[in-house]
Amino acid sequence: MTLSVSVTVERWPVDGSFIISRGTKTHVDIVLCTISDGLHVGIGEATPIYYEGESADKCADDISQFVAKHPKLDRAILLQKMPRGAARNALDCALWDLDCRKNGTSLSQHAGLPEPRPLISAFTISLDRPEIMETKAREAALNGHGLLKLKLSGQDDQARVAAVHRGAPAARLIVDANESWNDLDIAAEAARLGPYAVELIEQPVSAGQDHLLSGVRSPVLLCADESCHTSADVERIAPFYDAVNIKLDKAGGLTEAMAIAHAAQAMNLKIMVGCMLSTSWGIRPAFALAQLAQWVDLDGPLLLAKDRPVGFRFDSGTIAPANWKD
Structure with a gap:
């Protein structure tokens, strides 16, 4: 089944500033990936790892290019064909979310993880x-x-x-x-x-x-x-x-x-x-x-x-x- 994929970049302000040894951040740019089969919609959010050279715009471009080359998208193809990083995370998590919505299951149930607790x-x-x-x-x-x-x-x-x-x-x-x-x-x-x-x-x-x-x-x-x-x-x-x-x-x-x-x-x-x-x-x-x-x-x-x-x-x-x- 061919899936419809869209990707956007959002900027979210930090509460004050976030300081580590590599520098200070006052905002974070995230990548939001939405995947639809026509009836159900899955959403995946990812944050580019800036110290590895990733940016939100580049991740969005990588997602668009990958989907264009692999219209019949699934998690196995992602693992085989797409490098690790935030772009793949957004796609992978959107696919998990889509499967859960299609099957009416929680993520923990679908992934075989323990029942969630606080x-x-x-x-x-x-x-x-x-x-x-x-x-x-x-x-x-x-x-x-x-x-x-x-x-x-x-x-x-x-x-x-x-x-x-x-x-x-x-x-x-x-x-x-x-x-x-x-x-x-x-x-x-x-x-x-x-x-x-x-x-x-x-x-x-x-x-x-x-x-x-x-x-x-x-x-x-x-x-x-x-x-x-x-x-x-x-x-x-x-x-x-x-x-x-x-x-x-x-x-x-x-x-x-x-x-x-x-x-x-x-x-x-x-x-x-x-x-x-x-x-x-x-x-x-x-x-x-x-x-x-x-x-x-x-x-x-x-x-x-x-x-x-x-x-x-x-x-x-x-x-x-x-x-x-x-």
């Missing part, structure tokens, strides 16, 4: 001066967030973590080094963070430099992010990490993201499911996958100035669909 999601504290991060952490704790993720840069990291811990002493912490610890003693850096309830360190070294972790005895679990894009990467990174952060935009869709999760489980790696800045439509499939995860970081919509009219409910640090019945 999840504790991390709330991100942007990279900033320690005193500002402390204030943001205190505000987050007052709003019920018990799991915080803070961005680091490789400089003054202990001061930033200590400040966040002062602001939210009861909170569990995840730190994201964003590939900034290449030249540091990683075990020593991790040991310095131990007293502050840090339970996971994301991507301490640059992607492709994972060998720097060989023999490192970290007192805090290490999680691969940029070093693991697809299921084919899992076996390679497993000797160096304890966990893997799965993002649908990075993997190129829910189909490949599930393959990463299953490969990680087979290698005894723990799972984190994260997201880029996005609206609630962008994290719908990630929420289904996150039912398998030990850590969830799906606060993308919370970091925007506004969300879709019917989005996820974020309540006291938990995330659930807007129509969730307690």
